[in-house]
Amino acid sequence: MKRTYKKVLFLLRIKIEKRIKIAMIFLITINFILFLNIKCKRVVGGTSLNIIDDLSWLNIINGYIMVKTKSRNFIFKVKNIDLFWSISGFLNIGLVLYDSKEFNFLSIGYEVHIISK
Numbered sequence: 386m387k388r389t390y391k392k393v394l395f396l397l398r399i400k401i402e403k404r405i406k407i408a409m410i411f412l413i414t415i416n417f418i419l420f421l422n423i424k425c426k427r428v429v430g431g432t433s434l435n436i437i438d439d440l441s442w443l444n445i446i447n448g449y450i451m452v453k454t455k456s457r458n459f460i461f462k463v464k465n466i467d468l469f470w471s472i473s474g475f476l477n478i479g480l481v482l483y484d485s486k487e488f489n490f491l492s493i494g495y496e497v498h499i500i501s502k
Contacts, residue, residue: 408501409451410442413478415495421481425464426488428452429479430497431471440468442499443478449500450480452491459487460500 413430421427445463452459467479480497482488 409498410501412450412497412499413480415452415491415493415497416477418491418493425481426484427479427481428491428497429477431475431477443468445499450482451498451500453496453498454490454492457490459485459490461485461488 413428413432415428415430417427417429419427419429443466446466448463450461450463452461461482463480464483465481467481469477469479471477
């Protein structure tokens with residue numbers, strides 16, 4: 386049976402709501418939110434320099450991230466990832482996300498976590 390994007394999101398939400406332990410890795414705190422077009426949204430945040438030793442764990446294209454807000458947790462599918470340096474020398478990570486109605490609930494300062502596969 387082929388799982389669609391909506392079914393996978395629904396199953397992940399059920400796991401999180403039932404408090405089943407899912408391995409999550411803190412990635413960024415949202416610093417910028419960009420609307421590229423109707424189908425593409427991007428969140429950008431800076432990271433500390435201690436994570437740049439091994440960037441292989443950033444292979445999360447078509448993977449899932451969870452954004453922790455004050456009241457809820459939102460799950461998004463990653464379309465693309467961009468890495469670039471800031472003027473101050475820190476690594477910035479840009480995540481292009483698939484379109485979702487829940488994107489409008491995001492705000493600067495929320496934490497982004499990678500959900501393990």
